[in-house]
Amino acid sequence: MAADALGSHARDELSITHITTARPVQAAFTSAATFTAGAALPLATAWLSPVGQAMMVSVAVASLIFLALLGAIGARAGGAPVGKATARVAFWGALAMALTAGIGKLAGTAV
Numbered sequence: 001m002a003a004d005a006l007g008s009h010a011r012d013e014l015s016i017t018h019i020t021t022a023r024p025v026q027a028a029f030t031s032a033a034t035f036t037a038g039a040a041l042p043l044a045t046a047w048l049s050p051v052g053q054a055m056m057v058s059v060a061v062a063s064l065i066f067l068a069l070l071g072a073i074g075a076r077a078g079g080a081p082v083g084k085a086t087a088r089v090a091f092w093g094a095l096a097m098a099l100t101a102g103i104g105k106l107a108g109t110a111v
Contacts, residue, residue: 041066046059064097
């Protein structure tokens, strides 16, 4: 402790070691990869759907299904309750889509 009080505190009291420190570059690349993979699923649905109103409905439904699935996977990986996490992700995703569509309708723009 005399040589490095802050390091000793971080290690002994907070359990922060060289193994558990933040890795911002790794986090950035992981975030980019998961965002790309998550965006690819609704994009594939849009590509496979017929043009028109059916496409919007199928993309919205598929997006909610994919959100719920990814919420369940994330909960399982993090050790959280799967049902609660899945419901939370699906609810807030549906609310975000509804608000986006509502604002687009008010602005006179198809979203």
